[in-house]
Amino acid sequence: AQSVTQLDSHVSVSEGTPVLLRCNYSSSYSPSLFWYVQHPNKGLQLLLKYTSAATLVKGINGFEAEFKKSETSFHLTKPSAHMSDAAEYFCVVSSFGGYSTLTFGKGTMLLVSP
């Protein structure tokens, strides 16, 4: 069994300040973990992924995430927020097996103010 908990439903930051979106996971196997971003009424875009290689993963648009097995966390960070980062972000864990089904967190809405 696997699950994902996104600890904040909304996060508000000012443009130019750091972003931290928190995610904890539970998985019976070594997980694959992902962060996706969704802008209003759009599909989901993959930001970055962790698949048992380096624990610090760099993604698109300056985002990165660190896999911490001891804390079962996969928090998403960015040093400096931009207005275009305002969107909903989903932390996702993938099952191990013959098919890839993704378990999504409930999402964190990132609000960026000028």
Add this chain to the structure above:
Amino acid sequence: SQTIHQWPATLVQPVGSPLSLECTVEGTSNPNLYWYRQAAGRGLQLLFYSVGIGQISSEVPQNLSASRPQDRQFILSSKKLLLSDSGFYLCAWSAYTGIRAGTEAFFGQGTRLTVV
């Protein structure tokens, strides 16, 4: 490169009417295919997945069905829509991974369905 097409983008349907949403993938073979539904504040719910032609698994029993008539085509259907079927529907694909750990999925642009 691989692309995924999903249509229509928006749809308004009366209660009791049928539904057909279509999704096609280009640039890959034998993909895993998925239908998700997204409701406000509830994240994404997996509705159906398929690992091959004619092979459909349902995650949630409900008023919807799915079919995969061709390798890269996935259709979501309903015979009679309910108000509760309203939502944002997303099609996705991933590469077949065998027994390896899961890979990422790639999403279409979604269909906003409003049942009135």
